[in-house]
Amino acid sequence: xxxxxxxxxxxxxxxxxxxxxxxxxxxxxxxxxxxxxxxxxxxxxxxxxxxxxxxxxxxxxxxxxxxxxxxxxxxxxxxxxxxxxxxxxxxxxxxxxxxxxxxxxxxxxxxxxxxxxxxxxxxxxxxxxxxxxxxxxxxxxxxxxxxxxxxxxxxxxxxxxxxxxxxxxxxxxxxxxxxxxxxxxxxxxxxxxxxxxxxxxxxxxxxxxxxxxxxxxxxxxxxxxxxxxxxxxxxxxxxxxxxxxxxxxxxxxxxxxxxxxxxxxxxxxxxxxxxxxxxxxxxxxxxxxxxxxxxxxxxxxxxxxxxxxxxxxxxxxxxxxxxxxxxxxxxxxxxxxxxxxxxxxxxxxxxxxxxxxxxxxxxxxxxxxxxxxxxxxxxxxxxxxxxxxxxxxxxxxxxxxxxxxxxxxxxxxxxxxxxxxxxxxxxxxxxxxxxxxxxxxxxxxxxxxxxxxxxxxxxxxxxxxxxxxxxxxxxxxxxxxxxxxxxxxxxxxxxxxxxxxxxxxxxxxxxxxxxxxxxxxxxxxxxxxxxxxxxxxxxxxxxxxxxxxxxxxxxxxxxxxx
Numbered sequence: 029x030x031x032x033x034x035x036x037x038x039x040x041x042x043x044x045x046x047x048x049x050x051x052x053x054x055x056x057x058x059x060x061x062x063x064x065x066x067x068x069x070x071x072x073x074x075x076x077x078x079x080x081x082x083x084x085x086x087x088x089x090x091x092x093x094x095x096x097x098x099x100x101x102x103x104x105x106x107x108x109x110x111x112x113x114x115x116x117x118x119x120x121x122x123x124x125x126x127x128x129x130x131x132x133x134x135x136x137x138x139x140x141x142x143x144x145x146x147x148x149x150x151x152x153x154x155x156x157x158x159x160x161x162x163x164x165x166x167x168x169x170x171x172x173x174x175x176x177x178x179x180x181x182x183x184x185x186x187x188x189x190x191x192x193x194x195x196x197x198x199x200x201x202x203x204x205x206x207x208x209x210x211x212x213x214x215x216x217x218x219x220x221x222x223x224x225x226x227x228x229x230x231x232x233x234x235x236x237x238x239x240x241x242x243x244x245x246x247x248x249x250x251x252x253x254x255x256x257x258x259x260x261x262x263x264x265x266x267x268x269x270x271x272x273x274x275x276x277x278x279x280x281x282x283x284x285x286x287x288x289x290x291x292x293x294x295x296x297x298x299x300x301x302x303x304x305x306x307x308x309x310x311x312x313x314x315x316x317x318x319x320x321x322x323x324x325x326x327x328x329x330x331x332x333x334x335x336x337x338x339x340x341x342x343x344x345x346x347x348x349x350x351x352x353x354x355x356x357x358x359x360x361x362x363x364x365x366x367x368x369x370x371x372x373x374x375x376x377x378x379x380x381x382x383x384x385x386x387x388x389x390x391x392x393x394x395x396x397x398x399x400x401x402x403x404x405x406x407x408x409x410x411x412x413x414x415x416x417x418x419x420x421x422x423x424x425x426x427x428x429x430x431x432x433x434x435x436x437x438x439x440x441x442x443x444x445x446x447x448x449x450x451x452x453x454x455x456x457x458x459x460x461x462x463x464x465x466x467x468x469x470x471x472x473x474x475x476x477x478x479x480x481x482x483x484x485x486x487x488x489x490x491x492x493x494x495x496x497x498x499x500x501x502x503x504x505x506x507x508x509x510x511x512x513x514x515x516x517x518x519x520x521x522x523x524x525x526x527x528x529x530x531x532x533x534x535x536x537x538x539x540x541x542x543x544x545x546x547x548x549x550x551x552x553x554x555x556x557x558x559x560x561x562x563x564x565x566x567x568x569x570x571x572x573x574x575x576x577x578x579x580x581x582x583x584x585x586x587x588x589x590x
Contacts, residue, residue: 038146038172065104069148069276073098073107074138074163076154076179081114083156083234086225086256087179090265091153094177097269098151103276105151105269108141110134110163114156115480115506116194116228120451125477127158128504129576131313132589134162139169148172149276151269155179155227155256157507160237161310164246167282168317173275174282175377176247177268178238180256181348182226187213192221193229195342195508198482202490205455209490226256230341232507235348236303237310242357243297245285245376249385253352271377278379286318289371293361293382295327296369299334299411300360301351302344304507305426305515306480308413312586324415324424324584328543331411334369336430337401343430343510344407346399354399355389362389363403416514418546419554420500420526420536423518423584427540428510435540437498437512439464441547443532445521446470447481447503454487461496464536468527469564470503471520472587476568476577478516482506485513498538500545502527502583514538514545518584522563529557 053066073095077087091107098105111133118124134154142150149172152163160176167174185192200217203209227234241247248271251264275281291311298307308327315322337360339345364370365386372383393400401407412430417423429435439462444450450467453459465484472478481503488497494511502520505513519525526547530536535548547554568574579589 038148061104068102068104070145071098071103071105071272071276072142072145072147072150073105074110074141074150074152075107076110076112076159078112081112081117081156082182082222082225083114083227084112084154084159084179087153087155089262090177090179093262094151094153094265094269097266098273101270101273103273106145106147110137110154112154112156112159119198119480119506120447120483124479125475125573127480128472128478128587129572131158131162131165132576133572134158135165135169138163138166142170142172149272150174151177151272153177153179153265155234157233157237157306160234160241161313164241164314165317167246168286168314171281171283173272173280175268175272175275176241177265178241178247178252180226180254180261181235182222182229183224183255183257183349184229184347185220185223187216187220191347192217193341193347193508194221195230195482195486197221198486198508199490202487204490205487206491208492224255224257228508229347229349230508231302231304231338231348232342233304233306234507236298236301236307236507239301239357240294240298240303240307243361244290244294245374245382246282247377249376249378250356250358253348253356255349274379275377280375280377280379283318285375285377286314286320287374288320288322290374291315291320291322292330293370293374295330296334296364297357297360299331299413300336300364301338302336302340302407302412302430305413305428305505305509306507308426309504309516309583309586313588316586316588327413328415331413334364334411335406336408336412337363337403337406339399339401339407342508350399354397355393358386358389359393359400362386362391363393366391367403414540414543416538416540416543416545418544420545420547421517422526423582425514425517425545427514427538428505429540432512433495436538437464438535438537439498441466441530441532441534441536443468443530447479447484451484451487454484454491459488459493459497461493464498464500464538466527466530466536467499467501467503468521470501471522472580472583473577474520474522475503476573476580478504478583478587480504480506481515482509485509485511498536500527500536500538512538516583518582520583524558524561524563526554528561529554
């Protein structure tokens with residue numbers, strides 16, 4: 029970064045511009061500014077703390093530590109609240125429709141607070157799934173120095189010697205309903221699945237996005253997989269604050285860091301760690317905010333060259349704290365760098381290139397662990413997030429293909445126009461081996477909000493149908509989902525996409541080996557059905573969901589709203 033570039037100091041310049049600005053200074057004196065403080069950079073601290081969910085309930089100590097460090101480093105930190113909702117609590121209810129909407133609300137809130145007060149930098153601290161992409165979208169829109177501080181992962185629960193995550197509870201519903209689990213175990217899992225504060229403990233969406241931000245260069249290296257209650261997590265918040273002050277001094281901005289090459293680094297890390305399908309949606313939106321050319325087909329390009337190196341839940345054995353102890357994100361990044369699969373020249377928030385930041389990390393993982401596999405012994409030779417296309421999804425959709433004995437299924441369609449109707453059928457034991465479940469009108473516009481389908485997928489797995497029943501939807505899946513599932517089907521049903529034309533009993537083929545998804549119906553018949561199709565009335569006509577429905581793009585473009 030050229031030393032001649034001057035910091036923005038937007039607000040400090042404004043409030044020292046002369047006597048005409050004295051009312052500005054007067055108001056800031058009321059919140060603790062003294063005469064010497066008006067020349068200091070004002071740093072916004074976007075605080076995602078919430079007592080409503082474990083993901084965000086441990087954030088306040090991290091914010092307090094960051095605020096203290098910012099002051100000591102010569103900045104004037106100003107904290108403001110950011111809303112959050114948690115998918116695990118809303119899952120399977122109408123409340124879940126607000127999940128993806130909250131990504132946009134978070135981005136808008138941060139942009140409004142920071143730009144509305146002309147702040148010089150921003151530290152965003154969040155914990156649950158949409159906190160990360162929402163905060164990153166905001167930082168890229170504003171393009172002032174910023175850093176992301178993840179609230180940390182939850183520690184694993186424990187029941188009868190088995191590690192638990194929140195997904196264990198969802199899968200227990202299906203197992204109990206199928207008579208495969210005792211009430212004692214059902215209650216025991218529910219009571220012990222979430223033993224501490226922190227976000228869901230596998231390589232689900234929160235840990236996927238937070239770990240990828242290290243690869244992207246927008247979070248402190250090694251910080252993303254720490255447990256929320258552990259002292260090192262607060263230490264990393266302090267370190268992140270100091271990195272941000274340095275970035276403000278050197279005027280290192282998000283768009284200096286987030287480029288096509290750094291997004292490829294992030295996606296490579298996601299593939300290597302077996303991350304969430306939601307990362308596809310979120311990185312399309314992040315690239316859009318950064319004005320970087322990145323399409324759904326780029327994920328498939330990266331998938332083909334990056335192996336899955338980490339044995340992590342949901343389809344693997346280990347959780348985030350195990351990953352962290354084994355070397356975490358820095359170790360995987362160094363392995364990718366050594367194999368020529370990482371752009372080491374990308375800038376990071378530290379002011380170093382990624383290669384420089386990784387210089388002291390060993391090329392090979394430790395041999396006393398098997399969370400991170402040796403390069404010559406990967407879990408899978410290629411990545412796990414496959415982009416499928418065909419007459420059922422011309423714009424593309426996302427399949428998570430690891431952990432399956434077979435990645436191909438052809439079967440009769442079982443069609444449902446909402447997640448709720450599908451869940452009723454699953455719990456009534458009306459779904460059988462070989463079926464292909466279709467859940468539609470749950471897309472960005474149709475839901476609206478593109479809710480996740482962890483309840484039905486978890487129930488199917490609990491009933492022993494995860495390997496033998498396909499499920500496709502224009503909605504999304506939880507990062508905790510695994511099985512023969514395909515989401516983000518685009519165009520969605522509400523706009524007349526082919527998924528709207530599927531009829532009960534139609535033969536459907538999902539074939540990840542050929543990257544295809546199709547209904548085995550003639551083009552002539554599909555055209556006839558299209559002529560008969562009528563768009564349903566919107567489920568919401570006012571409020572946040574209606575606003576989202578009216579502005580949101582296709583999932584194949586990230587479900588963006590601007």
